[in-house]
Amino acid sequence: MTTVTSPLTGRAIGLADVPDPVFAGAMVGPGTAIDPVREPSEAIAPVDGIVVSLHPHAFVVVDSDGHGVLTHLGIDTVQLNGEGFELLVSKGDTVTRGQAVVRWNPAAVEAAGKSPVCPVVALEATADSLGAVVESGEVAAGDALFSWQ
Template structure:
């Protein structure tokens, strides 16, 4: 089975190795890609259909029916903002569809606060060998970032 993982935000796809955080850059939490978001206020959307199993203002995990889980992290070190600048549109345990708004935010405000707004999108508990068709260049929210062989 192949799981299509969509972009949570519009922007430019960059390799994880360019994320200014060693935990993501070295794929310690799992493989994936990152999106350097357009600097416009909007919503980060669910990358896949599933259930919100982890929900913080700055990050969320959507688990699919078949046990896959995708982490979306909105910016680097943004946990230090303690939720300021983020608006939750869902609750933990809620079922979501790919493309459904999960968190409202403004990457421009994140950057103005001194944080990198780059968004790692990670296939949890996976290896890089199972990811294919990695996107390059500009993406819109919902565009495929990568496919995950499950």
């Protein structure tokens, strides 16, 4: 079983409340979302593993069980073309849970007209393979968000 932890400090809101129909409908996969605190911060790895996809606005870490976890920093933030995001690792790097992956500023994302809400998604999973999904309340970076069978 894999425990997926929060890449950010903020408030858990659940995927259904993400202002994007693809994430809200769990079309990418099941999981939850974080409405981050509005200050410059570092998004950290939610699991130990290998960075298999890395963009300024999103990254995927695959753990030793082959579970891929997507962290998407804001909604429609691909349209910012990397502005305001700083990559701290490289694709192919091995990371440990809690290691900083991307530095960004949710307040700047919001000022640019985008939602800073961050889906954290279990890729190629089914909703019934996740347990203890946190969908409300305050969370700190590194707190458990869900378990994955």
